[in-house]
Amino acid sequence: MDILVIVISLVAILCFGIGLFLFIQTKQLKKTFTKKEQEMGRRMYELAILKELGDRIGYSLNVQNIVDIITGSLHQFIEYDVVSYMLLQPEKIIFKVQLEESVSRKFIDDVKNRMMNSLSALLNQEFKNDQIDEVLVGAIVVDEVEEPVRSFFNIPLVIAGNVVGVLTVADTKVGLYKEEETTILYKITQQASQAVTRLQEVIKTEQGKLNAMVESMTEGVVMTDKDYRVVVANPAVRKTIGIEDKKDITIFDFIDHLEGKFDIRGKLEESVKLDKMLITEEVPLHERYYQIFVSPVKSSLGIKGEEIIGAVVIFHDITHEKELTKMRKNFTSMMVHELRSPLDGIKKMVTVLEKGDIVKDKQTQKEYYGLIHQNSSNMLDLVNDLLDVAKLESGKFQVRPVPNDLRKLITESEQFFQSSAKVATIMLDSVIDKQIPTEIQFDYSRIGQVLNNLISNAIKFTFAGGKVTIGVFLHKKGGEIKKEANGACIAWAPTNNIAELENLPDCIIIPIIDTGRGIAADKISTLFNKFTQIDPVLEFTGMKGTGLGLVIAKGIVESHHGVIGVFSKEGAGSTFYFTIPI
Amino acid sequence: MEKTKKKILIAEDEPATMRAMADSIKAAGFEVIKATDGEQAVEFALRDHPDCILMDIRMPKMDGLTALKRIRKNEWGKDVCITILTNISDSAKVDEALKDGAFEYLIKADWEVDKIVKKLKTRLGIE
Numbered sequence: 216m217d218i219l220v221i222v223i224s225l226v227a228i229l230c231f232g233i234g235l236f237l238f239i240q241t242k243q244l245k246k247t248f249t250k251k252e253q254e255m256g257r258r259m260y261e262l263a264i265l266k267e268l269g270d271r272i273g274y275s276l277n278v279q280n281i282v283d284i285i286t287g288s289l290h291q292f293i294e295y296d297v298v299s300y301m302l303l304q305p306e307k308i309i310f311k312v313q314l315e316e317s318v319s320r321k322f323i324d325d326v327k328n329r330m331m332n333s334l335s336a337l338l339n340q341e342f343k344n345d346q347i348d349e350v351l352v353g354a355i356v357v358d359e360v361e362e363p364v365r366s367f368f369n370i371p372l373v374i375a376g377n378v379v380g381v382l383t384v385a386d387t388k389v390g391l392y393k394e395e396e397t398t399i400l401y402k403i404t405q406q407a408s409q410a411v412t413r414l415q416e417v418i419k420t421e422q423g424k425l426n427a428m429v430e431s432m433t434e435g436v437v438m439t440d441k442d443y444r445v446v447v448a449n450p451a452v453r454k455t456i457g458i459e460d461k462k463d464i465t466i467f468d469f470i471d472h473l474e475g476k477f478d479i480r481g482k483l484e485e486s487v488k489l490d491k492m493l494i495t496e497e498v499p500l501h502e503r504y505y506q507i508f509v510s511p512v513k514s515s516l517g518i519k520g521e522e523i524i525g526a527v528v529i530f531h532d533i534t535h536e537k538e539l540t541k542m543r544k545n546f547t548s549m550m551v552h553e554l555r556s557p558l559d560g561i562k563k564m565v566t567v568l569e570k571g572d573i574v575k576d577k578q579t580q581k582e583y584y585g586l587i588h589q590n591s592s593n594m595l596d597l598v599n600d601l602l603d604v605a606k607l608e609s610g611k612f613q614v615r616p617v618p619n620d621l622r623k624l625i626t627e628s629e630q631f632f633q634s635s636a637k638v639a640t641i642m643l644d645s646v647i648d649k650q651i652p653t654e655i656q657f658d659y660s661r662i663g664q665v666l667n668n669l670i671s672n673a674i675k676f677t678f679a680g681g682k683v684t685i686g687v688f689l690h691k692k693g694g695e696i697k698k699e700a701n702g703a704c705i706a707w708a709p710t711n712n713i714a715e716l717e718n719l720p721d722c723i724i725i726p727i728i729d730t731g732r733g734i735a736a737d738k739i740s741t742l743f744n745k746f747t748q749i750d751p752v753l754e755f756t757g758m759k760g761t762g763l764g765l766v767i768a769k770g771i772v773e774s775h776h777g778v779i780g781v782f783s784k785e786g787a788g789s790t791f792y793f794t795i796p797i
Numbered sequence: 798m799e800k801t802k803k804k805i806l807i808a809e810d811e812p813a814t815m816r817a818m819a820d821s822i823k824a825a826g827f828e829v830i831k832a833t834d835g836e837q838a839v840e841f842a843l844r845d846h847p848d849c850i851l852m853d854i855r856m857p858k859m860d861g862l863t864a865l866k867r868i869r870k871n872e873w874g875k876d877v878c879i880t881i882l883t884n885i886s887d888s889a890k891v892d893e894a895l896k897d898g899a900f901e902y903l904i905k906a907d908w909e910v911d912k913i914v915k916k917l918k919t920r921l922g923i924e
Contacts, residue, residue, distance in 0.1 A: 555884045583816070
């Protein structure tokens, strides 16, 4: 959406620039006008033409329009039977004749031949009669008028140093065009030509700026003119449709490469016809998804008001959004399942207990109550986790750091997990640096929550016979972490340079090192994310769990202004670490 | 009498649900085999040849739909009655399960234990 607004605004700015330029031009001319009072009448006329020219050019740079304005008003000033012009077009020559008086066909042909000769001489190029596209306006052709061309004056039309045509006045009377008339005509055409030349330069500069912006956009942008010729196709769009190396892209390249998945031509036509932006929600292209906007491009400066000058198509990549939506959906359905399952278990147990014919003895009843209790605690934990995540997301999560004994907490956590480590035949150990202060500011139960999460994960993902070590050591600002860890007898060397571990302030670093299965590189970046870590964890481990623990751990550590992260290599164990600044 | 007892394999990782179902099905005169993950489900099914399997979907190590496919691949497992009993209500999963040869797809929370027992009895022609 934004990009579209930028593009349209740029076009509007472009038009504004042209208007401003003309404004300045007119002002300069006015100065000259006051200086030479004797030439007032003539100047007035020139100004009138240029003013009109300026207004018209505001919405069109069409040379023919400009020449039409000149020829349309020239008769007030110079006497002639016929005024005509020839303009070079890519495939033809426009020959327009304005008859003020009736002349014969022979007269017109004579003018035509003279103009063609003049054009050939100017361009050093031969022109054929069938290239000429003739238009006659004004008085009618009367062959009975046998007067020949007696006065004739021809001026070249030059834009940016190139001859684009010729303008001619002709009459049946003798000796009409003297120096005064020819000078004025020269001046008018010259000024018009200068104005157009400068405008083209302005436009070129502006177009350059516009192109540079469009080029750098991450959205794919393709612009066409009114005839659906591709004016701009930025690198992003070339990549999107797979024509990165092709030069001179046409709309047909798009039609071919879109393989019928998006009717670009049809949408462009529809958008221009309805004068409306069209949005196609989800178009699959080369394993990605795009939202495609098609909109007419309008020039807002012009006599007739808004005019559609082309159309733009923008390819907005929504693959990531789509993935996120899918993850969100998966997350919700998983949460529903995680809550419904233990609740259903409780309900089934209660039903069986109520019936009374299956569970008769006290011991079985006790076992049932135990399971019901376990399920309700699990659900409560889950609800608490969800609440924590909700608080984190809304910025209402709070920790209460007060002076606490970190050694005590580490020892307690380690002891708590010894029994489950034993069951899994995993060696659980803690190594605490003697240098760490006896009291550190932290939230005892919240940091305990982080430790419990990281230790239980480490045990869960470590094979029987493996080892889990909880390390605690002091880091001094600027110190080398590997040396500091080894100095405290902790065998941990961060394998790769991670930005989070650079420029750490004085802090306690707590790594939880396991000899488990490790995590694939592409899964690491998403581990601490609410939605994205769930699927990979489940797929990779077959372990159940909501995966919210790491999200909350991150929230807790960051609330203490610490950092949390992981070093891991698939098959070579993982080390989750976090820091508490001191 | 003992010889004619029909065998039911329950693949369920939620301990309370497993216990309530297992006790009720046992009380109704069936022999119960308990599997707490997908891998066990396949292993015990092929080892004990149960008359009917109640299969959860979301389980550790291997999910129930993969276990279903594994059992169906085995010569013995081609025709055994496998009922998917899960709390995942996702139409894509239902389609997948039925395509892979599940006999039926039931939402666990909708099925009280005695209703499940009744269903098993009807299915196996008891009463």
